[in-house]
Amino acid sequence: MNFYFNLHFVLSLSSKVSYLLRMKTVLAIIGSASENSANQRLIEFLAKETGKDFEWILFNELKSLPHFDPELSVNNPPEEVVNFRKQIEQADGIIICTPEYVFSIPSGLKNAIEWCVSTTIFSDKPTGLITASAQGEKAHEELQLIMRTLMAQFIDETTLLISGIKSKISMSGQLTDSETQSELEQFTNSFMNLVDGM
Ligand SMILES: Cc1cc2nc3c(=O)[nH]c(=O)nc-3n(C[C@H](O)[C@H](O)[C@H](O)COP(=O)(O)O)c2cc1C
Numbered sequence: 442m443n444f445y446f447n448l449h450f451v452l453s454l455s456s457k458v459s460y461l462l463r464m465k466t467v468l469a470i471i472g473s474a475s476e477n478s479a480n481q482r483l484i485e486f487l488a489k490e491t492g493k494d495f496e497w498i499l500f501n502e503l504k505s506l507p508h509f510d511p512e513l514s515v516n517n518p519p520e521e522v523v524n525f526r527k528q529i530e531q532a533d534g535i536i537i538c539t540p541e542y543v544f545s546i547p548s549g550l551k552n553a554i555e556w557c558v559s560t561t562i563f564s565d566k567p568t569g570l571i572t573a574s575a576q577g578e579k580a581h582e583e584l585q586l587i588m589r590t591l592m593a594q595f596i597d598e599t600t601l602l603i604s605g606i607k608s609k610i611s612m613s614g615q616l617t618d619s620e621t622q623s624e625l626e627q628f629t630n631s632f633m634n635l636v637d638g639m
Contacts, residue, residue: 464496465636468532471501472539472550479606480538480573482614487536489614491629495636500528503549506556514559522556529562534636535593536569540606541580546587554587561592567635568593569628573606598631 469484481501488497505521513519518526529535539550557563568588572581581602588595601624603609609618616622 465494465533466498466531467495467534467536467636468498468500468528469536469538470503470550470553471499472503472537472547474504474542474547474549477612478540479610480540480571482610482612483571483573483603483606483616484536484538486610486614486616487625487629491633494633495534498528498532500525503547503553506549506553509552509555511559514556518556525553526557526560526562529557529566532566534567534569534632535563536571536632537584537588538571538573539580539584541572541574541577544579546580546584551587554591557591563588563591563593565592565594567599567632567638568595569599569601569632569635570595571601571603571628573603575607576604577602578604594635596631596635599628599635601625601628 469488471478471481471484473480478501481499484497484499488495488499491497506525507519507521514522537550539546542548545551570581570584570588572584574580581600585595585600603621603624609621610616616625
């Protein structure tokens with residue numbers, strides 16, 4: 442009994458240590474429908490800053506997902522959806538970075554999330570939510586409600602609203618606002634801790 446208890450303890454400890462030591466994968470989902478998106482530049486900036494901590498995968502193909510179909514979603518999901526779900530499932534953490542469109546999240550992002558409602562892939566998944574927009578309050582609130590409903594794991598510190606994004610990031614992807622830079626740093630530290638289970 443003691444031997445098995447100890448063995449179990451050692452095995453679970455060593456799997457936790459190897460989880461902590463291995464490079465974590467973050468899937469960043471860009472909510473914008475634009476080619477030259479400030480949200481994408483923001484994620485590219487973040488990926489550059491944290492390149493030694495995370496392996497980043499950018500998902501910027503919301504347009505490639507077909508329109509949501511509840512029956513297909515359960516019985517025969519399209520290949521693009523299967524691949525999208527797989528990327529979420531395999532990531533250690535997810536960051537959704539999106540603008541606000543007409544006081545809501547963009548339809549492409551909502552569509553992608555709807556394809557995931559019949560699954561549990563977001564359940565307990567360490568998640569960061571960034572709304573970077575002209576204003577963005579409504580979409581930011583909505584995104585949190587949606588992701589809470591899908592049981593994603595996030596805390597206040599892994600959510601960030603950046604209003605006036607276009608004046609805060611240059612076309613070459615440099616953050617030009619020091620307050621935003623420090624908010625993004627705090628966000629990143631909290632997100633790292635969440636992904637590490639701390
Ligand atoms: C169709 C459309 C609707 C928009 N509606 C809003 C809005 O309701 N609130 C807001 O803050 N910005 C709104 N915007 C402005 C975008 O948030 C802003 O252009 C943002 O920088 C876009 O992000 P992106 O550069 O990553 O595409 C809208 C933009 C578009 C294209």
